Amino acid sequence: MSDNCAIIVAAGKGKRMKSNINKQFINIEGKPVLYYSIDAFNRNPLIDSIVVVCGRDEIEYCRENVVKKYSLDKVVKIIEGGRERQNSVFNGLKVLKNCGIVLIHDGARPLVTSKIIEDGIRYSNMYGACACGMKPKDTIKIKSENGFSRTTLNREELFLVQTPQCFKYDLIYGCHKKVIEEKIQVTDDTMVVEHYGNKVYLYEGSYDNIKITTPEDLNIAETILKGME
Secondary structure, three states: OOEEEEEEEEOOOOHHHOOOOOHHHOEEOOEEHHHHHHHHHHHOOOOOEEEEEEOHHHHHHHHHHHHHOOOOOOEEEEEEOOOOHHHHHHHHHHHOOOEEEEEEEEOOOOOOOHHHHHHHHHHHHHHOEEEEEEOOOOOOEEEOOOOOEEEEOOHHHOOEEEEEEEEEHHHHHHHHHHHHHOOOOOOOHHHHHHOOOOOOEEEEOOOOOOOOOOHHHHHHHHHHHHHHO
């Protein structure tokens, strides 16, 4: 039987964090952000293997200070990222072995739950491609170039996409290979399969499944973690 695999993407530099170390290695509650992101998949009985994608100069640090230190034993490889996120993901896809379903997750989302992971596996088996997320709480407007409100979007039709984004391996590998060959720029993995006419099922994530982008996010994540304890 083919495996359920996870790719944790931790190669971004996180310029908005204003920190001298990669945001993935900043501690929350005494452990690095990246530890929590990997650990959620490592603990899940449905996940067979994990590949972590890092910046070249952080591979050794990640191996010693995250993977070995916290015995994250499902991590089979720590590999170098690419120029853009899509290149990093493709690098991860290329090294997976015997993979049936792949879950692609941001290393900077430390609060992903077992339910989100398990639903991702279930829906990607059903539909081929899926992503978790939530309905926005705020009203969203389109702003004109001169700073005025142009129109208000219907909140019922909007969806804030999170990760993991989950796929049948052959589908996402084939589409990623094509976008790179055709030099098409994408910002997330659902766009990759959508570009070739595939539908992506959107399922419920969690408002707690935040991405650590700014210093304020660290405080929010710490508060959520304390609540989980």
